[in-house]
Structures are given as structure tokens and as C-alpha cells.
Amino acid sequence: MAQHAEGAYYVPHGSKWPIVGSLGMITMLVSAANWMNGSASAEWTFWLGLAILVFMLFGWFGTVIRESQAGLYNAQVDGSYRLGMSWFIYSEVMFFAVFFGTLFYVRALSVPWLGGEGAGAITNEVLYQGYNAVWPTNGPGNVGGEFSTIPAFGVPFINTLILLSSGLTVTLAHHALRSENRKWLVLWLAATVSLGFFFVYLQAHEYIEAYTELGLTLGSGIYGATFFMLTGFHGMHVTLGAIMLTVIMLRSMKGHFKPRNHFAFEAVAWYWHFVDVVWLGLFIFVYVL
């Protein structure tokens, strides 16, 4: 193995994981498309594709972890990883921006237009007479039937507190890591992971209540669409973040991180703070206002 002086370039050679990832991805997505179109067998190949993707992630990250543990990475590689994660989170911000933008657009512009505001006066007169454009709405067609919404200051508020405190515990874990206190590092990470999964549990509970008792479904007009897409994609990100935190916790237990060299921890912490901030936006604009 080569020696690795600071300042020398590090270039990894040949990897089979990307092509494995592509095969997993295409298997999963072709199956998903067939599944949506009613193919019965596609469900199984969908899970197969997902399994290949997960296998790829284990293999690829495993390689990176082993390279990192072997001391192959210098400050420049660290810098590339930091830039990579930052810009990845930026792309995620833009993804959520679409759905927030959708929410703002319908609430500020298109729903009032349906109700006859501004240039929508004639349309309303001709097509949607009597439509009361008040948020929450499922549109002039009352699509999806009557529904009621989830009050902000119930479970959503508790979920806000949960995510905010998980942001605190992950920071405490970081402090423990920097002061080489592995016991508290693992304990605070365990607390963060538990809070993360507890959030997902409460969210799932809310969904069940929405579907069974409130009449609020994905098909409840524009309200149901924006509500479930925003909270759903956020919930998926929390789940993913909690899984990532679990991996970091397991690696902490194995003693992988050093007080001055632990970018994997930081990357996941950045990601966790990102889903935290998105939730604050959701709590304000989806639940409170």
C-alpha cells in the first residue's frame, strides 16, 4: 500500500458498486412502473431491486469506511466529501422547495382565483359559482369528500419538540465525540435515534388517524395532496436520517471516529439538522397557518 503524505492526491481505482447500483435502480424503477400499471409480479422484482440498492450502499460505504480506517484519506479527500455532502443537501433543499412552492402558489394565488379573485372572476362566475375558497380546501369539486385537518398543537407540536430535542442530543453527542467520551457519544446518539424513530411512529399514527377518522386522504383535493406529499417526503427523509444515525451509532460503538476526524458523523448531523429545519417549515406552513 502506498504511503500517504499530506498534499498528495488520492485517486481510488475501479469500483463495481456504481454499476451494481444502476442495476438495482433500474430493476426497482421498472418494477415500480409495472406495479403501478397493475402487474402482479412486479411487486417482487421491486423489492429485489431495492435489495440490490441496499446491498450496493453497504458495499460502497463499506469500502469507503475501510479506506478511511486505513488512513488513505488526506485533507483534500475530506474537503471533497464536505463539498459533496453540502451540495447534496442543497439539492434536497431545492426538492422540498418545489412542494413548499406548490403550497404557497395554491394558497396565495390559484385557490383565491378559483374563488373569483382578480382575473378569476369570470371563471368563478361561469364554472364554480358558490365555491368558497377558504383554506383548507379540496376544491370546487369537493374532491375526496368532507375532511377535517390535524390540529397543530397536538401531536404535530409534540413532534416539533421531539425533532428539536433530537437536534440538541446529536449536538451533545458531537461534543462527547470531540472530548473522546465514547460512552456519552453512544448514549446521546441512541437518544437521537430513538427520538427520530419515535417521530416517525407518531407521524404514522397521525396518518392512520387522518385516513380512518378525519377523512383526510391523499385524494382530499389540493389540501390532501400538499399535506401528504410534504409530510410524506419529510417523513421518508427522517426515516433515512434515523437509519444513517443508527449506522453512525454502531460505528461509534466500534470506535471508528476520532476527535478531529469524523466527517461521516458530521455529514449525518448536517443531514439531521436539515430535516429538522424542513420540519419547522412544515409545522408553520402546513399545520399552524
Added chain:
Amino acid sequence: MSTDITSNDLDHAHDGHDDHDHKPKGFLNRWLFTTNHKDIGTLYLFLSLIAFLVGGSMAMVIRAELFMPGLQLVEPDFFNQMTTMHALVMVFGAVMPAWVGFANWLVPMMVGAPDMALPRMNNWSFWILPFAFTMLLSTLFMDSGGPASGWTLYPPLVLQTGNSLAFVVFAVHMLGISSIMGSINIIATILNMRAPGMTLLRMPMFVWTWLITAFLLIAVMPVLAGAVTMLLTDHFFGTNFFNAAGGGDPVMFQHIFWFFGHPEVYIMILPAFGVISEILPTFSRKPLFGYSSMVYATATIAFLSFIVWAHHMFTVGMPLQGELFFMYATMLISVPTGVKVFNWVSTMWKGSMTFETPMLFAIGFVVLFTIGGFSGLMLAITAADFQYHDTYFVVAHFHYVLVPGAVFALMAATYYWLPKFTGNMYSEKWGKIHFWLSTIFVNVLFFPQHYLGLAGMPRRIPDYSPQFADFNMISSIGGFAFGATQLIFVGVILHCIFRSKVKATGQVWEGARGLEWTLSSPPPYHSFTTPPEVSHNMVRHAD
């Protein structure tokens, strides 16, 4: 974790130091598992060339159908599938991957790095694409046919696509993932891998334009992903994003799409600006005029691209304030674009110019792209756009900026750097024949479409009124000839790679400056294994 997975990756990991041009053995090792920026660049460029021919064949179907009025060759629905797929293939398959291919080849060499910052991810960004395109093109063979809504995928029309819609949406998702990973890699390389002395304002213009392009890509590809995801849920899961009865709004899709779509236009043209800014100084034997103003103009164009999207939707029904805002914002773009054209012309002014093929394509670009820019300015006038909207005038406009614009710049780049990539000179005679035939026929093809549009011929319709017959026939003849001319291009490239006997020097062009020309032709497998010192006179713009 994952220690059970045996991998020999570790054994292959070396410092750049230890590799003296050791290409991996075996076809699969070389091309499927590669982490080398040049090999990945080559893969991108070949994929792009194939997509260029596939998308071009679709254009031939379109022009053949429009050769005469009346329905001649294909069913109207298939015609619409062709216009849709032609655009998707050309945008996502030909132009974008070609620029990523050039970025892969050139950015590490230009900034003095051994490779890209994240080489394994680089492989994945490429190897998603062949799968995504197979999925996209396979929809043409499905019972329901491919998407026939135009590449803009507007609802409610696109929601009438049958089973294939899900495949189209997932293909777009994959293309987006690939673009985002590719862009993250390019940004990390530019910001983190520059050799000592290669300060930001010493970087070649191609690197600058790609840095800004990559930023645009990361900003807008997730927006497209979100938009098509909403189409998917509206079609398959009963949401009402684009259904007015449920409180949604189909026009909202247009806003979201063009928030992606307008920056996307600049994603295709900004690297072209970079290439032209590399080539003109070389063959004018003068430094680029106004280097720093070029950088700021590029950044300004990128910023403005985010606030002009609704000029694609002037006739859809927007409040007057919106129409005016988007008109003025759009016209503002002509200021930084004008700065660029002025700088290019000033670069050539009193230069010792020679006219090798890359220079011919670059000059062709400056002239013909500017025509497309002017027709864009006409379209930006809201009141006038009510006449031009969805006519062949729009088709002529964007084909002028994309074909003798982006595609000419790609051809210029190919001729300019192919000797560097391969170590062989291309045939100057056939390159020049390619240029002149392309330039003549691209104008025969697209110039008459301006008149067709002004006279009111609508786009995306397989039949037309007999009054449009003459100009359509001229346009189609230009189209067939332009298409056939591109076979020369393929021939010149293949000849240069495999047959050419004339070896290229490392410098290749006497007037060229920049780090890539300090390497041999072809360059070593790992471009710079130790960081080069960047001295002042290696920098292209000595101003």
C-alpha cells in the same frame, strides 16, 4: 458493518504517485468499473454522439412528415411522440451528456488535478444514463406509445399518456440523479482540486462556465424531479395538484416546469460560451478580451435565468404585473449576453486570425447564436409574443440557439480538443467540408421557419395549411441535408481516433494556452500526478 463483503477495492487504491499510466486490463475493468475521468468522459461523449444520431433520426421523421401538407408518413399521435422524444433525447441525451463529457475530460486537466474529486461517483453518474435512456426510449414500443405531450409534459394532456407515463417519469428521475451527482463532482473538483496558483480568477472560461452550470443543475434538477413526481401521483395515486376541481391548477405545473426549464436552457449554452471563449483567443492569437467581465456576465445570466421563467407562458393567463415583470427581466438578459458577444468580437479584433475548423465553428457560433438571441428578444416582448407563441417562430428561435449555438460549440470543442484527447490530428479538409455544409444547411433548415411562424404556422402539428408548403419543403430539404452532413462528422471523429496517421504535438495549436496543452497528446492516464505550479504565462488571459 459490511465487513462480510469481500472487496479488492482497497488493493487497487493508490496515490496518484504510484501510477505510471497503468490503464486497467480488460474491457469491463476499463469501461464498466472505471474511475478515470478521461475514460468516463469518453463514455459520455460516445453516448452523446449516439443520442445525437437517435434524436436526429426522429427529427428526420418530423421533417419528412412536414415535407408536404397533408398526412403523409406517420400517424398524428406518433408525430407528437417524435417531437416529444426528439426534444428529450437531444436535451438530456445529446447536449447535456456531451458537456459533462467535455467537463470530465477537461476540468481536471485545466485546473491541474489528477482526476475528478469523487471518481467513483463519477462512474455512477455516467452509468445511470444508458439505463435511463433505454427506459425512456422503450416507451415508444409500448402499447400506449411514448409520451406525446411535448417535452414540457404539460398536464392535463400528458396525464392522458397511458401506461408509459410512469416509465417516462422514472427515466426523468434517473437523469436528474445522474446530473446532480455529475454536477456535485464538477463543483467539488473545481473548488477543491485546483493546483497551487490556479486562483479562481485565473481559471479558464470553460471551467468558470461549468462551475456556474453545475450550480444551476443542482438547483433545478430537483425541481423537475418534484414536478414529474406530482404528475405521477396525479396519474396513479389520485392527487389533485393539477386538477382545478380539486383546488389544484394545471398552470402551476407550467410555472414549476419552467422554473426548471429556463435555467436548463442556460445549462446547455453556458459551457458553449466557455468553449467559444477558449477557442477564439487561440486562433486570434490574442488573450480573451474582458476576461473578468466574461465571468461576471456568466454569473449574471445564471442569476437572471431564475427570474424569467414565465416568458414561456405569456399567453396562459397571468396577471398583468406578472407579464410585465417577466418581460423586463427577460430583456435584462440581453445585457450580459451582449457583453459576451462584444468581448468575443473584440477578442478577434486586430488578431492574427487563422481559420482552422474549430475557429470556423466558433465564428459560426458567434454569428448564428446571436441571430437566435435577437429572435429571443423579439419573443420577450409580451404583446408581440401573443402572435408568435407556439408557432414555428419559437421553433426557429430555440433551434438557432441550440443547433448553430450549443451544437456548433460542441463541434468546435470536438475539433479543438480531439487531437489532445487522441494524439492524432483530424482531417482538416473534411472538417472544413463538415463546417460549410452544416452552416449552409442549418440556415436552409431553420431560417424559413421564422417566416412560417410569423405567418402563423403552429408547432407540434403534423399537417398544415397549403400556404406554408413552399417554406416547409425548403426547410425539410435543409433538414435532410444537415442530417446527412453529420455523418461526415461521425466519419471525421472515427478517422481521427482509429485511422489518422498525423500525430498531434502536446501543444497542438500554436496559439493555445492553458494547463491542458502542457501535457502530452494523448495525456497520461492520470493527468497531473503531482500538482503543477501555475505560472502567470500558462494562464490564457494575460490581462
